[in-house]
Amino acid sequence: MSALAELGPASGAAEPAGPKPKRLTAGRLGLYAFLIIAALFFLLPFYVMVITSLKPMSEIRYGNLFGWPAAPTIAAWLKAWASACTGVTCNGIEVGFFNSMKILIPSVILSIAIGAVTGYALSFWRPRGANVLFAVLLLGAFMPYQVFLYPLVRVFSMIYLYSTLICIVIVHTIFGLPVMTLLFRNFYAGIPIDLFKAARVDGGAFWSIFLQLIIPMSTPILIVAVILQITGIWNDFLFGLVFAGRENMPMTVQLNNIVNTTTGEREYNVNMAATILTALVPLVVYFISGRWFVRGIAAGAVKG
Amino acid sequence: MQPRFRNWHVQLALLPAWLIVVFAYLGTMVFTVRMSFTSSKGIPIMDDVGLRQYDRLFHTDRWTISVENILIFGLLFILGCLVLGFLLAVFVDRLARFENTLRTIFLYPLAMSFVVTGLVWQWILNPALGLQANVRNWGWTSFTFDWLEQGDRAIYLVAFAGIWQSCGLVMAIMLAGLRGVDQELWKAARIDGIPTWRIYLHIIIPALAPMFITATLLLATAVVRSYDIVVAMTAGGPGISSEVPAKFVIDFLFTRQNIGLATAAATVMLITVLVVLMPWLYLQYFRSAPGARRAA
Numbered sequence: 324m325s326a327l328a329e330l331g332p333a334s335g336a337a338e339p340a341g342p343k344p345k346r347l348t349a350g351r352l353g354l355y356a357f358l359i360i361a362a363l364f365f366l367l368p369f370y371v372m373v374i375t376s377l378k379p380m381s382e383i384r385y386g387n388l389f390g391w392p393a394a395p396t397i398a399a400w401l402k403a404w405a406s407a408c409t410g411v412t413c414n415g416i417e418v419g420f421f422n423s424m425k426i427l428i429p430s431v432i433l434s435i436a437i438g439a440v441t442g443y444a445l446s447f448w449r450p451r452g453a454n455v456l457f458a459v460l461l462l463g464a465f466m467p468y469q470v471f472l473y474p475l476v477r478v479f480s481m482i483y484l485y486s487t488l489i490c491i492v493i494v495h496t497i498f499g500l501p502v503m504t505l506l507f508r509n510f511y512a513g514i515p516i517d518l519f520k521a522a523r524v525d526g527g528a529f530w531s532i533f534l535q536l537i538i539p540m541s542t543p544i545l546i547v548a549v550i551l552q553i554t555g556i557w558n559d560f561l562f563g564l565v566f567a568g569r570e571n572m573p574m575t576v577q578l579n580n581i582v583n584t585t586t587g588e589r590e591y592n593v594n595m596a597a598t599i600l601t602a603l604v605p606l607v608v609y610f611i612s613g614r615w616f617v618r619g620i621a622a623g624a625v626k627g
Numbered sequence: 628m629q630p631r632f633r634n635w636h637v638q639l640a641l642l643p644a645w646l647i648v649v650f651a652y653l654g655t656m657v658f659t660v661r662m663s664f665t666s667s668k669g670i671p672i673m674d675d676v677g678l679r680q681y682d683r684l685f686h687t688d689r690w691t692i693s694v695e696n697i698l699i700f701g702l703l704f705i706l707g708c709l710v711l712g713f714l715l716a717v718f719v720d721r722l723a724r725f726e727n728t729l730r731t732i733f734l735y736p737l738a739m740s741f742v743v744t745g746l747v748w749q750w751i752l753n754p755a756l757g758l759q760a761n762v763r764n765w766g767w768t769s770f771t772f773d774w775l776e777q778g779d780r781a782i783y784l785v786a787f788a789g790i791w792q793s794c795g796l797v798m799a800i801m802l803a804g805l806r807g808v809d810q811e812l813w814k815a816a817r818i819d820g821i822p823t824w825r826i827y828l829h830i831i832i833p834a835l836a837p838m839f840i841t842a843t844l845l846l847a848t849a850v851v852r853s854y855d856i857v858v859a860m861t862a863g864g865p866g867i868s869s870e871v872p873a874k875f876v877i878d879f880l881f882t883r884q885n886i887g888l889a890t891a892a893a894t895v896m897l898i899t900v901l902v903v904l905m906p907w908l909y910l911q912y913f914r915s916a917p918g919a920r921r922a923a
Contacts, residue, residue, distance in 0.1 A: 357718055358719070361718075361733070362732045366732060368748065369735070386756050386757075451634075459652055463652045465851075470655065470893045471652065472877070475651065478650075558740030560859075565877075578742060579742055617730070
């Protein structure tokens with residue numbers, strides 16, 4: 324039929340149904356070459372992490388970075404988890420893992436709850452001052468964190484909360500609010516206002532409409548928000564370093580301490596095992612969520 | 628319907644957001660700017676020394692190096708991500724097969740933190756046992772790649788690692804954009820006999836302008852905040868050669884005990900971001916019909 328339609332790169336709006344290649348042309352070959360090289364480049368660091376973590380130090384000292392381990396061992400993994408040293412204590416990255424969990428769960432719940440309520444109130448009720456609130460929140464999404472840090476440290480010290488679990492959870496809620504609000508506000512802007520008006524006519528109040536009408540409709544955006552916040556909060560380094568305190572130091576901070584502040588010979592196999600362990604939670608979320616993750620970053624893309 | 632009652636509930640629901648906005652954002656900002664006019668060292672003093680901290684700041688090597696580095700890093704990182712991300716999107720789109728596999732491969736670094744990214748590349752690029760040593764073992768004994776240990780080169784490698792981590796984001800945004808391009812555009816261009824690369828250059832890229840703006844904005848925010856990747860990969864070194872402004876502020880606040888200087892640096896960062904951001908925010912959100920529900 325039409326050769327023209329066949330030549331376009333994609334015929335459907337959402338599907339990659341491009342031209343089915345009939346034979347290998349030079350251009351087609353170049354396409355494959357580029358994508359294969361790019362894929363190898365992206366996979367290389369992960370490959371290096373894994374093989375390094377499986378080698379004993381005696382093998383690493385030969386300098387065969389890309390070579391397959393001659394005698395794979397999981398000793399480095401066990402050490403990284405249970406007995407790697409950060410400064411004077413040697414309890415492994417395990418401590419950081421549980422600290423990160425303790426921080427993660429309340430932070431995700433609280434930041435999403437406040438973000439959802441704020442987005443709902445701004446979107447459907449539009450009270451006085453809503454524009455101001457939204458403008459400042461939007462600005463907050465782009466501001467360098469360095470502007471906020473010191474005064475927050477002072478305030479938390481004054482109320483005796485500095486360096487506690489509560490402190491770091493509040494901080495994650497504060498800095499998660501702009502993106503969470505934006506996320507929910509934009510999602511609710513797509514819900515027909517008539518639905519809301521009907522509920523109002525039926526005598527629905529603020530909270531009952533939210534709980535009975537809006538929340539049941541919000542599943543997709545809740546999934547996106549959870550993915551976004553789990554990866555964001557787990558991967559945080561700066562807030563954990565400044566606000567969590569020694570007792571609650573998250574995994575990322577501990578990882579950096581293990582790798583970058585060791586004295587004596589650096590154990591690269593232990594370092595890489597610890598690095599993989601730290602990356603594991605967001606990676607698992609990423610592989611399970613698949614397309615949702617892509618939606619999340621597109622939604623987080625503050626496109627208004 | 629009881630407007631006062633209704634308002635009371637809404638404002639109560641917005642109370643946490645208002646508290647955060649007023650105290651955690653605006654209040655802290657004002658306090659930080661105020662502190663930058665004081666001579667505070669380890670503890671805050673409420674005196675007034677005018678612009679002396681700013682004067683000192685711009686005569687501090689560590690700061691001028693930081694500013695230089697963030698410009699180099701920002702330019703390379705943003706351009707690199709845009710170019711590579713766009714190319715990946717185009718090629719994945721044209722291949723039209725294995726899309727899920729390829730997208731998974733190009734996006735997984737984004738799920739990992741900048742700390743992890745920095746540490747992995749630090750290990751691969753370290754001259755003693757990394758890439759350089761391995762290539763020498765393969766027989767090319769004079770091969771040298773020790774940029775991580777060269778003061779004037781380390782920041783380029785940080786940008787490189789950053790591109791590896793973030794360009795999947797651009798690819799995802801661009802891929803969505805390519806799927807939204809009107810097929811009629813392609814047909815019309817084909818009839819006119821325009822070569823493919825020119826269609827991309829003159830039709831597709833302009834059509835994707837909003838995507839490029841979104842991506843640039845996201846990447847620029849990451850640049851201003853870049854701290855973890857530098858700490859993990861080079862710790863600002865060798866020496867102070869790969870310091871960045873965000874790290875400068877944290878170091879002077881918490882380890883070098885110079886609050887006045889640190890808040891002056893933070894204020895400079897704030898003003899820079901505001902100057903760049905204000906026109907965009909205004910155009911994007913508040914120009915059309917103020918208060919309109921779907922203004923955004």
